[in-house]
Amino acid sequence: MNRLRDKIAIVTGGAVGIGRATAQRMAEEGATVVIADIQDDEGRVLAESINNEGGQATYWHCNVGDERAVVGTVQGVVDEFGRLDVLVNNAGISGANRPSHELTEDEWDEVQIVNVKGVFFCTKAAIPHMRASGGGSIINLSSIYGLVGAPDIPAYHASKGAVHLMTKTDALTYASDRIRVNSVHPGFIWTPLVEKFLEDQGDVAEGRRSLDSLHPLGHVGEPDDVAWGIVYLASDEAGFVTGTELVIDGGYTAR
Numbered sequence: 001m002n003r004l005r006d007k008i009a010i011v012t013g014g015a016v017g018i019g020r021a022t023a024q025r026m027a028e029e030g031a032t033v034v035i036a037d038i039q040d041d042e043g044r045v046l047a048e049s050i051n052n053e054g055g056q057a058t059y060w061h062c063n064v065g066d067e068r069a070v071v072g073t074v075q076g077v078v079d080e081f082g083r084l085d086v087l088v089n090n091a092g093i094s095g096a097n098r099p100s101h102e103l104t105e106d107e108w109d110e111v112q113i114v115n116v117k118g119v120f121f122c123t124k125a126a127i128p129h130m131r132a133s134g135g136g137s138i139i140n141l142s143s144i145y146g147l148v149g150a151p152d153i154p155a156y157h158a159s160k161g162a163v164h165l166m167t168k169t170d171a172l173t174y175a176s177d178r179i180r181v182n183s184v185h186p187g188f189i190w191t192p193l194v195e196k197f198l199e200d201q202g203d204v205a206e207g208r209r210s211l212d213s214l215h216p217l218g219h220v221g222e223p224d225d226v227a228w229g230i231v232y233l234a235s236d237e238a239g240f241v242t243g244t245e246l247v248i249d250g251g252y253t254a255r
Contacts, residue, residue, distance in 0.1 A: 003235045005030035008081045010074070012036045012064050012122060013091030015043035017191030018141065021223030022088055022230050027055030029231055031086065034077050036062040064091045064118030067125075074125040083133040086234045087126045089119040089140045089163075094193055095155045097200060108155045115159035116166075123170060127179065135178030139233045140167045142183040144249050153197075164245065171243030180242040182233050187249030188220040216251030 009026050013019040014035035020042075023033045027050045035057060037043045043059040050057035058080075062073040078084055095111035096103060119140055130136030145153075146160035167183040174181060188194055188211045198207035212219045229246050232238055247253060 001029060003029040003231060003237065004086070007031045007085040007234065008034070008077065008083055009086035009088065009234060010034045010036055010077060010084065010122075010126075011088040011090055012062070012118065014088075015039040015046055015059075017193060018186065018189060018223045018226045019088070019090040020046055021227035022090065023057060024050060024055075025224065025227040025231050026086075026234065027053075027057055029235070031234070032056040032081060033058075034073075035059045036064070036073055037091070038063050064089075064122055065113040067117075067121045070118075070121040071125045074122070074129065078129050084126055084129045085133070085136050087122060087130075087136070087138045088230055088234070089122050089138065091115075091118050092141060092159075092193075093156075094153055094197055097153045097197070099151075100154045103155060111155035111159050112162075115156070116162045119163055119166060123166075123181075127174060127177075130174075130179050131177045136180070137234050137238070138170065138179065138181045139230050140181070140183045142167070142185050142245070144185050144187050144247070144252050146183070147185055147245070147247070147253055167245075168243050175242055180233075180238065182238075182241060182243065183245050184226060184229055184233070185245050185247045185249065185253075186221060186226045187215055187252040189223055189226055190220050191223060194220070214252060215249065216254065219250065221248065221250055 009031045011023045014023045015037035027033045035043045047057040047059040092115045096107040142163040143160040145157045146164035171181040198204045
């Protein structure tokens with residue numbers, strides 16, 4: 001219950017899916033959690049639920065694709081709580097599911113703004129505060145599709161590959177500041193994003209069975225499967241872990 005005691009953590013995209021589970025598990029482990037999202041109703045309800053269960057959480061509206069909004073959020077969190085120990089760069093979108101030659105520039109840019117610029121803006125804003133407090137942990141949500149390819153959603157795959165290597169670069173750059181930077185690579189996890197992806201394909205039930213079959217363990221994952229990995233990387237247990245990939249994919253990439 002105390003793996004993250006007294007740590008101040010920001011979870012972007014924290015209102016639903018993996019972000020929601022991460023906020024819940026972090027709070028259970030003693031962190032003060034800032035849920036940063038643009039889904040205001042869901043975020044406020046989640047923060048209230050965590051607080052009612054004895055945890056500590058607040059909701060902040062933040063569009064990670066807007067650098068000024070990100071800077072304001074991070075500074076506001078530090079002003080309120082005194083420091084920032086953990087940043088979970090979880091916010092992301094899948095984008096249009098068409099081949100590259102059919103994508104528009106706007107469709108491409110929409111994904112990169114959230115999935116790549118969002119990680120950049122949040123990391124950039126967090127680093128000075130982590131340096132000032134003597135260290136921290138940054139956890140970037142990439143994907144199995146930051147490691148391997150697939151013939152769909154090309155803008156998404158490109159964005160997650162970028163996050164994968166951004167993580168390694170920042171891990172090397174900030175290691176001397178005792179700031180650890182790692183990436184998490186989930187397989188298919190049953191979240192609103194994946195459910196929406198299947199809805200766009202047609203039959204959700206059949207689509208889920210198909211996704212289940214892609215994973216050697218026989219099923220898609222649950223948000224908590226990823227959240228507990230994030231808790232580990234945020235904790236002092238992972239004090240010698242930086243610049244690496246935590247793959248949580250039911251065996252998908254072991255083939």
